[in-house]
Amino acid sequence: MEKLTDPSGILAELERVSRTIADDPAAAIGSAKQLIEATAKTVLRERGIAFDEHTKVPALVKQVQKALHLDASSVTPGPDGTDAVKKILGGVASIAVGVAELRNRGYGTGHGQASAPSNLGIRHAQLAANAAITWCQLMLDTLGDPAAPWKKTAIATQTQGPRPAVAP
Template sequence: MTYRQIVPLPVRRHFRELAAQTSVLRLITGMWEDQGFVPSGDPNNEAGDRRTLWHEYEDNVDWVDPAHVARVLRVYETLLDGLADGVIDAARKFLERQGFDLDSDGRIKPKADSFAAAAARLPRSFGALRDPTMILDSFDRIDRALPTDPAQAIGSAKELVEATAKTVLIELGVPFEDKTAKLPALIDLAQRALLLHPQTQVPGPDGSNAVKRILGGLMSVAMGLGELRNEGWGTGHAPAAPRAGLRPRHAHLAVGAAHTWCQLILDTLADPAAPWRKHATNGLPSGSTT
């Protein structure tokens, strides 16, 4: 399945060519390694030593990981630093067409309304997913709808929770009915699989009464997104009457709730010390309370 990548291929090609035209091998190495990257050493089809070396560093970038991409943007900024004004102006216009801004201080940032900006605001644990496509698509729709279409944002917030639950269950190999499973069942399954269900007994803070109360509340909040959508306030269920009184604040409420639940789920999935990993290692079902 195709991944939605934060930095599109035209941007990568642009800076690879720019490096080949304006830099040298020693400086290319410094730019990338200052940001913690190492070359892959794998062969590629680039022409010339500079393009080949640049591509080898690109090989070790996770292009759907916001943390990786932030470091790559710092590489691009270093490459642009000190170049002729005409080259920088051309780069600025090109980046604008691709959904990025190059500000007067030489910083490259995704535009507020671009897909790249949406993906860059995802939790870092998002990068641990093998296939984040469903989540990225939902996040993209939320970001486009939030400023002007609260009903669409509410519907997409529900879809984000659903996509996150399904993605986690797929990652963990937990079976579910993809076409018929309802949101409450998916939320319940995902939280049980990660030992985040308030009924699950685990040691440490995850098993404390306080965390259990929070988990129960968060579970109810996530399920409430489905109810809000089903009552006609979000897209996906046609309302019997116009959505009178629906305001952007209602959309922000729904989106904030969705983000909080999804971050907890993704962070727990990625946490190497999370209790669910011990149960999985012991061969027990993740939702086991024994």
């Protein structure tokens, strides 16, 4: 995270998750969703990719994973030659979206509820927090990896320069 231009949004949400996880599971779940949003927006900003501040988490997750060439539908088989990595990338996208859905269904802060959610415990907050951290860590690790596929594509585009127009 030390190479990010401004990691303050991510750090604020990480701190909020850890501070609330034991005493306020709903706040931890809300903060876990916000951690995913903060990480997604930071990655897009670092890549110089425009985004709408009001984009919903599923679309942000998809946009970021495509920007980093981690979209399960477009990656080639993994280092073992199988689709295992593709399955993991699809799963990690699903857990990020699942955190947002949990929060949006009234188990996290951010939407006023007429009744407090029942059966919400520390284990649910830990699940949401760990899921969010897993997704965020993968995005940040890939953003900073000098051998990441998105960097190879970006370097190739920069070195090739603009293509000359072809006469009809």
